[in-house]
Amino acid sequence: MPRLALPPHVIKQDQAPMRQHRRLAVLRRVLHDETLPLRVRTAASLVLLYAQPISRVVRLTAEDVIDDGDALMVRLGDPPSPLPGPVASLVRAYPAEQPRLARAGSRSTAxxxxxxxxxHPMDPSSLLDQLRAAGVPAQRGRASAIRQLVLQAPAPVVARALGYHDKTTTHLVTEAGGTWSRYAPGDHSR
Structure with a gap:
């Protein structure tokens, strides 16, 4: 078989991760701009804070939101991730605003x-269009969030908590120049 020469993968500027300060500015605007629909604000918060893809966000159920009275957590992986105050208040307020007709047809899954x-859950492309219309670059924000998270904590811990594969987060930490390369996951109590 002849040798093949593949062209290098070029990342376009509109696909590159956002800078950290830009992602936080968009997150701040989403949290405080009450002119945006609550659905968009809630979804954008999960994307920009926890690096969740839109396809996973729309598949969250009411059972994935855990309210123990003190803290509000969302089950993205294991263990559930705590939601900071402003995001928690959005997630608490969002279900109350939703029309009951959409939930009435599905008694088994809310x-x-x-x-x-x-x-059925919302169509991911529909939610993505709503985020774009609100000025939220979901894919770039998600890429920025996951890179920042793997720089702050070991890749296996981030992968487990957010529902990512270990190899994905390990690749991202080396790409981002992280220092957690020698972290040994698992039980260290022995």
């Missing part, structure tokens, strides 16, 4: 982001 058809 989607956090219900779709138009009873029993």
């Amino acid at each position: 989607w956090l982001f219900p779709g138009r058809q009873p029993g």
Whole structure:
């Protein structure tokens, strides 16, 4: 078989991760701009803070939000991730604002982001369009968030807490120049 020469993968500027200060500015605006729909504010917060893809955000159910009275947590991986105060108040207020008709058709699963058809979650492309219209660059913000998270904590810990694969976060930490390369995951109590 002849040798093949593949062109290098070029990352366009509109696909590159956002800078940290820009991501935090967008997150701050989403948290405080009450002119935006609560659905958009809630979804954007999960994307910009916990690096969740839109396809995973729309599949969250009401059971994935855990309120123990003191703290509000969302089950993205294991263990559930705590939501900071401003995001927690958005997530608490969001289900109360939703029309009950979307949830009435599905007694077994109450989607956090219900779709138009009873029993189905919202279409990810529809939510992505709403985020874009609100000025939230979801893919770039998510890429920025995951890179920042793997720089702050060991890649296996981030992967487990946010529902990512270990190899994905390990690759991202080396790409981002992180120092957690010698972290040994697992039980250290022995």
